[in-house]
Amino acid sequence: xxxxxxxxxxxxxxxxxxxxxxxxxxxxxxxxxxxxxxxxxxxxxxxxxxxxxxxxxxxxxxxxxxxxxxxxxxxxxxxxxxxxxxxxxxxxxxxxxxxxxxxxxxxxxxxxxxxxxxxxxxxxxxxxxxxxxxxxxxxxxxxxxxxxxxxxxxxxxxxxxxxxxxxxxxxxxxxxxxxxxxxxxxxxxxxxxxxxxxxxxxxxxxxxxxxxxxxxxxxxxxxxxxxxxxxxxxxxxxxxxxxxxxxxxxxxxxxxxxxxxxxxxxxxxxxxx
Amino acid sequence: xxxxxxxxxxxxxxxxxxxxxxxxxxxxxxxxxxxxxxxxxxxxxxxxxxxxxxxxxxxxxxxxxxxxxxxxxxxxxxxxxxxxxxxxxxxxxxxxxxxxxxxxxxxxxxxxxxxxxxxxxxxxxxxxxxxxxxxxxxxxxxxxxxxxxxxxxxxxxxxxxxxxxxxxxxxxxxxxxxxxxxxxxxxxxxxxxxxxxxxxxxxxxxxxxxxxxxxxxxxxxxxxx
Ligand SMILES: Nc1ncnc2c1ncn2[C@@H]1O[C@H](COP(=O)(O)OP(=O)(O)OP(=O)(O)O)[C@@H](O)[C@H]1O
Ligand SMILES: [Mg+2]
Numbered sequence: 001x002x003x004x005x006x007x008x009x010x011x012x013x014x015x016x017x018x019x020x021x022x023x024x025x026x027x028x029x030x031x032x033x034x035x036x037x038x039x040x041x042x043x044x045x046x047x048x049x050x051x052x053x054x055x056x057x058x059x060x061x062x063x064x065x066x067x068x069x070x071x072x073x074x075x076x077x078x079x080x081x082x083x084x085x086x087x088x089x090x091x092x093x094x095x096x097x098x099x100x101x102x103x104x105x106x107x108x109x110x111x112x113x114x115x116x117x118x119x120x121x122x123x124x125x126x127x128x129x130x131x132x133x134x135x136x137x138x139x140x141x142x143x144x145x146x147x148x149x150x151x152x153x154x155x156x157x158x159x160x161x162x163x164x165x166x167x168x169x170x171x172x173x174x175x176x177x178x179x180x181x182x183x184x185x186x187x188x189x190x191x192x193x194x195x196x197x198x199x200x201x202x203x204x205x206x207x208x209x210x211x212x213x214x215x216x217x218x219x220x221x222x223x224x225x226x227x228x229x230x231x232x233x234x235x236x237x238x239x240x241x242x243x244x245x246x247x248x249x250x251x252x253x254x255x256x257x258x259x260x261x262x263x264x265x266x267x268x269x270x271x272x273x
Numbered sequence: 274x275x276x277x278x279x280x281x282x283x284x285x286x287x288x289x290x291x292x293x294x295x296x297x298x299x300x301x302x303x304x305x306x307x308x309x310x311x312x313x314x315x316x317x318x319x320x321x322x323x324x325x326x327x328x329x330x331x332x333x334x335x336x337x338x339x340x341x342x343x344x345x346x347x348x349x350x351x352x353x354x355x356x357x358x359x360x361x362x363x364x365x366x367x368x369x370x371x372x373x374x375x376x377x378x379x380x381x382x383x384x385x386x387x388x389x390x391x392x393x394x395x396x397x398x399x400x401x402x403x404x405x406x407x408x409x410x411x412x413x414x415x416x417x418x419x420x421x422x423x424x425x426x427x428x429x430x431x432x433x434x435x436x437x438x439x440x441x442x443x444x445x446x447x448x449x450x451x452x453x454x455x456x457x458x459x460x461x462x463x464x465x466x467x468x469x470x471x472x473x474x475x476x477x478x479x480x481x482x483x484x485x486x487x488x489x490x491x492x493x494x495x496x497x498x
Contacts, residue, residue: 228348228350256350256354257355258351258355258486258487259351264351265351268350268351269349269350269351269352269353270278270282271275271276271277271278
């Protein structure tokens with residue numbers, strides 16, 4: 001059951017119809033999240049496919065970011081936040097005490113809405129992660145990791161002559177690609193992106209989308225976006241959240257042409273719910 | 274369905290479907306009138322049908338213009354996307370029906386006034402069921418009734434049977450009296466045009482059904498009579 005993807009609504013527990021031939025990278029079961037007394041996520045079960053892009057959409061405050069942060073235990077860092085349920089990755093529950101959250105976060109990388117390069121050189125921005133995780137044997141090896149990560153993020157040609165410049169000296173779109181390169185550098189399996197293009201212009205957005213499309217051949221990507229068009233363009237599967245619940249998940253084509261749930265329809269067509 | 278937050282979007286979609294229905298109404302009359310012109314040898318009415326065709330062409334162009342603009346500005350999704358897609362396809366089908374009706378009108382002008390009345394009424398008999406098909410599928414479009422669209426789609430074989438019967442009937446007249454061959458040939462083309470109008474109605478039914486349900490009517494589902 002864990003290596004199949006459920007299509008359609010997840011309202012009925014234990015029902016996982018139509019299993020496409022994609023393997024599951026992460027499997028979330030009955031996730032509930034609380035901020036103190038207040039519940040933000042209600043009993044969400046979602047299978048996330050490997051080597052593909054899953055888009056999380058839904059109205060502001062519906063819990064997209066909260067859910068995304070469950071996937072690399074970033075909610076641990078939030079005071080009063082409590083996560084219940086099971087998130088399996090390679091046969092292990094990521095919330096189990098044997099899992100080191102720092103290590104987990106190198107395998108499940110994250111890119112935020114606002115590009116947040118460290119106040120260091122471009123080179124150091126990339127090298128930092130591999131260094132603390134001991135991924136490079138010496139300078140030459142590190143140079144290679146830096147170049148490869150920047151190339152994969154589509155930034156190498158633009159910065160190869162100025163690797164010592166501050167990361168913050170780049171344009172917003174370049175900074176976002178730098179952050180993606182930084183996430184890639186530690187060889188993650190999953191990349192979480194929370195509205196990665198909302199601060200970017202259409203050209204920079206197109207470059208990130210092109211990059212996401214390229215990265216999905218290698219990684220499992222989960223992206224939160226407020227743009228229906230972006231979700232339709234970059235993702236293969238789309239999950240619609242509403243009031244903390246997962247209302248509907250399915251192939252992106254299906255969600256945007258024939259959603260099954262009225263709430264999904266109302267949201268993506270811009271109607272009063 | 275509730276309204277869009279951007280109310281102009283709702284208005285644009287409503288205008289689009291109103292235009293389609295208006296176009297459909299004109300085309301439906303063209304079918305009926307072209308066949309009435311044949312039945313009564315009414316040359317004026319035939320000429321009038323021919324003159325209505327450019328208006329239908331203009332309406333199709335206008336619908337296309339609206340749709341291109343709407344896609345560019347609104348990027349419709351889900352039911353809206355299906356509505357826009359259906360409007361585009363249906364307007365194309367209606368334009369074809371207009372052409373075929375015009376063609377019947379043109380042939381009506383070329384008939385011998387002394388043609389067998391039975392031949393004229395044969396064609397006119399087929400006009401009823403064909404125009405009813407169109408009427409019903411436009412109703413389904415206007416009311417969002419998927420079952421009604423499917424019903425039209427399922428009864429296309431009846432039109433085909435009408436056509437086959439009429440074909441044999443015309444051949445009989447032509448064999449009986451070779452002087453009727455020229456008119457008979459015109460009549461056969463008219464009958465063929467009506468049969469094709471029936472096919473276009475079936476296509477419209479498929480688009481209407483898709484717009485409403487998001488599902489395709491598949492060929493295997495159609496009962497063979
Ligand atoms: N640190 C926090 N402390 C308390 N409540 C929080 C915290 N973060 C989020 N919430 C609440 O949890 C709910 C879900 O918020 P979340 O940020 O996950 O929504 P979202 O779908 O990402 O919204 P947006 O699209 O606006 O980013 C909201 O009601 C929010 O107020
Ligand atoms: Mg958020």
